[in-house]
Amino acid sequence: SPEERPQFPGASAEFAERLEFIQPQVLAGIPVYRVMDRQGQVIRDSEDPQLPKEQVLKLYKTMTLLNTMDRILYESQRVLLYRGYPLELFMAQCYGNARDPGKGRQMPVHYGCPERHFVTISSPLATQIPQAVGAAYAIKRADASRAVVCYFGEGAASEGDAHAGFNFAATLECPIVFFCRNNGYAISTPTSEQYRGDGIAARGPGYGLLSIRVDGNDVFAVYNATREARRRAVAENQPFLIEAMTY
Ligand SMILES: Cc1ncc(C[n+]2csc(CCOP(=O)(O)OP(=O)(O)O)c2C)c(N)n1
Known part of the structure; x- marks a missing residue:
């Protein structure tokens, strides 16, 4: 019944009567969207961008x-x-x-x-992220039917600016596509020292961003994800997060 549901303004969820911490490593990883197999053959015709x-x-x-x-x-x-x-x-x-x-x-x-x-x-990593969100917000206010795409690496995503940008984009509902290239290294820092969660895409839902992980070496997968995120960002004034896995 509705009275049995928590009424807190900050979250919509069920009550739980068992003490349990969420263990990050037992959650299944976010899947890697691909169009082609390793031989370069399109797996499903419906995903071929033609x-x-x-x-x-x-x-x-x-x-x-x-x-x-x-x-x-x-x-x-x-x-x-x-x-x-x-x-x-x-x-x-x-x-x-x-x-x-x-x-x-x-x-x-x-x-x-x-x-x-x-x-x-700009040289300082991640400064482009809140700036891009500001540009997207300006586009939204001008009703310009455009979107911003903002590129960065998984190392830059550790900067505080990334947090500020993601949260502003979600709360202000900005037409922006965050495109993270996860190549496994920030110069010499491997991802095992960069973060402990499931990469960058897994952070998306925490911010309220529509998120996807793609095979960054699959050009059609990157194309499909970017095109659809861009289309929807413009049509719905929503921020999207794409994490492209590569090496
Ligand atoms: C705030 C800040 N700290 C450190 C650096 C030095 N720096 C330049 S590139 C880089 C690594 C960036 O890695 P990543 O964001 O994963 O992008 P990639 O170069 O792998 O595409 C670092 C640490 C910088 N430019 N700015």
Whole structure:
């Protein structure tokens, strides 16, 4: 009956009459969404995004080029390259020369490009997270039918700024997609020293974020998750969390 349910404003749940602490390690891990098997074959036709061949080739070429750029420039910016930022400008930024749009005022690999809606990278980890939420809130107030996507690593997710950003995004119902690349390391810190829970996706429900974990090496899985999260973030003014597992 309704009287038997707890009436606390801060939680909706049942009463429990047995003293029991929740043991994190007995909860099953969040599954890893994938579209392809290890041989690259689509497992379920219904999950195949049916991309035109040119787009698949563009994804493939961008990923191959990124590997080379990563070796030379330390870490390139995937989204910026995919959005067509010219290689010459990547190099100009790293040299801080006259052709660098930032005119050498930033550290190398801290690219930015207003025309491609790419906010300049900041060195301090995770500062982009609350800033991205602020931008998403501004978009919501302007009723702009757009969303923000915010990229960070699992190491950055340990910063206090990540907590502030997740909680503001959930409570202010902002159109934002948090995209965490979990590559197992923050420079030399392995995930076993970074956190003790089930990665980053498991934190999502605690904040009230719609959350998913995907195989970050499965380009169609990443595509499907990002596209759907973006669509729903705009349509519903809701924040989403994607954790892409990779190495
Ligand atoms: C606040 C802060 N602390 C430390 C650093 C130094 N630092 C630069 S990159 C990095 C690791 C980041 O790891 P992660 O967030 O997992 O991203 P990845 O580089 O693996 O994509 C650290 C500790 C920093 N830039 N800012």
